[in-house]
Amino acid sequence: MSRTPFVAGNWKMNTTKASAIDLAKSLAAGGSPRDVEVGIAPPFVYLDAVGAAIKGSSILLGAQDVYFEKNGAFTGEISIEMLKDLGVRFVLTGHSERRHVLHEPSQLVAKKAAAVYGAGLILVHCVGEKIEERDANKTFAVVQSQLEELPKDLGDPSRLVIAYEPVWAIGTGRNATDAQAQEVHAFIRQQLAKTYNKTFADAVRIQYGGSMKPENARGLMQQPDVDGGLIGGASLKADSFLAIVNAARN
Numbered sequence: 001m002s003r004t005p006f007v008a009g010n011w012k013m014n015t016t017k018a019s020a021i022d023l024a025k026s027l028a029a030g031g032s033p034r035d036v037e038v039g040i041a042p043p044f045v046y047l048d049a050v051g052a053a054i055k056g057s058s059i060l061l062g063a064q065d066v067y068f069e070k071n072g073a074f075t076g077e078i079s080i081e082m083l084k085d086l087g088v089r090f091v092l093t094g095h096s097e098r099r100h101v102l103h104e105p106s107q108l109v110a111k112k113a114a115a116v117y118g119a120g121l122i123l124v125h126c127v128g129e130k131i132e133e134r135d136a137n138k139t140f141a142v143v144q145s146q147l148e149e150l151p152k153d154l155g156d157p158s159r160l161v162i163a164y165e166p167v168w169a170i171g172t173g174r175n176a177t178d179a180q181a182q183e184v185h186a187f188i189r190q191q192l193a194k195t196y197n198k199t200f201a202d203a204v205r206i207q208y209g210g211s212m213k214p215e216n217a218r219g220l221m222q223q224p225d226v227d228g229g230l231i232g233g234a235s236l237k238a239d240s241f242l243a244i245v246n247a248a249r250n
């Protein structure tokens with residue numbers, strides 16, 4: 001089964017308007033190879049400007065979060081329609097910082113995931129265990145429960161991406177080993193096959209995230225079930241992000 005790798009940059013709460021536009025322009029100028037899908041998720045307030053900066057390139061615009069309601073009295077929140085209006089094509093749900101820093105409960109993550117997929121966008125659903133869960137051999141159980149947040153009636157595998165991001169690897173400089181990543185990615189694919197079906201599971205891209213950088217990207221992405229990456233820190237510099245995109249090529 002050949003899957004087109006998807007490499008996405010999660011800029012988190014970084015950049016200024018000017019530096020966001022600069023970075024976006026450098027990435028667009030860097031050119032994305034045909035055999036890798038590339039995306040960037042800037043802060044909400046720069047989506048419009050970054051969207052304009054990558055216009056005409058094949059880079060997909062993404063959002064780091066969303067609210068599930070259509071509109072109304074939800075002070076501070078951003079709807080899917082607003083994101084679509086700005087050309088957003090993919091949205092992250094369940095990122096570990098939303099789960100563990102902003103204390104977003106699983107039920108809310110599930111509602112967001114259903115809304116994103118239901119709206120026809122690409123859903124990038126993040127899963128991953130904390131170090132104490134790994135040490136207690138609970139990695140598979142945690143990941144399984146986070147996969148259960150997904151709607152049960154998903155039909156289009158091209159619009160589902162799972163990002164496996166062990167919490168202990170995010171922003172720490174300590175990435176999962178190739179074998180640790182592959183083990184969990186294979187488990188995720190197995191679970192998707194059980195819940196949906198094997199054809200669907202075989203077509204879903206599973207990204208690795210957590211201290212991915214040019215030096216470790218190729219080894220991780222050469223694993224049979226690793227189909228790209230979700231990149232934080234290393235996505236803030238055009239050369240390191242483009243080097244990772246390049247490492248995703250077969």
Ligand code: PGA
Pocket residue numbers: 010165169170171172173209210211212230231232233234
């Ligand atoms: P990192 O972040 O690459 O800085 O570890 C990854 C992520 O949180 O998506």
